[in-house]
Amino acid sequence: MFGTITWNEKYSIGIEEIDSQHKKLFEILNSYYKNLVDSKTIGVTNDVMKDTINNLIDYATYHFREEEKLMNSIQGVDFSSHFRQHQDFCLKVATLKGKTFLGNDVSFELFDFVKDWLINHILVSDQQIGKALQINTTENTII
Numbered sequence: 001m002f003g004t005i006t007w008n009e010k011y012s013i014g015i016e017e018i019d020s021q022h023k024k025l026f027e028i029l030n031s032y033y034k035n036l037v038d039s040k041t042i043g044v045t046n047d048v049m050k051d052t053i054n055n056l057i058d059y060a061t062y063h064f065r066e067e068e069k070l071m072n073s074i075q076g077v078d079f080s081s082h083f084r085q086h087q088d089f090c091l092k093v094a095t096l097k098g099k100t101f102l103g104n105d106v107s108f109e110l111f112d113f114v115k116d117w118l119i120n121h122i123l124v125s126d127q128q129i130g131k132a133l134q135i136n137t138t139e140n141t142i143i
């Protein structure tokens with residue numbers, strides 16, 4: 001599934017800080033896509049592609065840490081599979097990045113993987129953070 005990714009309200013998990021980080025991830029992913037297309041037509045240097053991939057990975061890593069801090073602050077919910085999904089993502093992307101940097105042309109595969117993963121992850125797993133936080137807040141209010 002190629003093409004850029006557009007923010008839509010269905011992606012909102014009801015936590016402004018996380019939503020804006022997801023929007024930023026979409027932006028970075030879209031600029032990665034643009035560079036990717038340019039690299040096949042007008043030519044973008046390998047250094048630019050490497051910078052874009054590193055930028056994407058750095059921001060995703062920062063974002064996961066922020067989400068994990070938030071999950072750790074929510075009581076009574078087991079988020080271990082969510083943490084594992086973040087780890088699996090980082091491993092997969094690191095592998096694809098390694099192949100790309102070695103000269104194998106997997107840059108579209110990397111884009112495709114990140115895009116599909118991000119959409120599914122936000123719609124399923126991240127939505128659970130929003131719900132759990134809502135329940136936690138309500139319980140604390142009642143107490």
Ligand SMILES: [Fe+2]
Pocket residue numbers: 067082086121125126
């Ligand atoms: Fe997540």
